[in-house]
Amino acid sequence: MSNSILLNPKHWHDRAEKTRAKADVILRDDLKKKLLRVAEEYDRLAQRAEHGSQEQAKNDHGEMR
Numbered sequence: 001m002s003n004s005i006l007l008n009p010k011h012w013h014d015r016a017e018k019t020r021a022k023a024d025v026i027l028r029d030d031l032k033k034k035l036l037r038v039a040e041e042y043d044r045l046a047q048r049a050e051h052g053s054q055e056q057a058k059n060d061h062g063e064m065r
Helices: 007-026 029-060
Strands: none
Touching: 007 029
């Protein structure tokens, strides 16, 4: 997996969405909860990627801290 994918918020949001869709059809509550936790982690990764993208844009424009 390339860095561009890892830093792409859409990639992680899409994975979260697909994981939630899988959880919707799972009948076992324990597995459903695990999948929903994974989806939450994907959302967190998306937030980190968004933050990283914003920081990179600042750095690219010479606004380093």
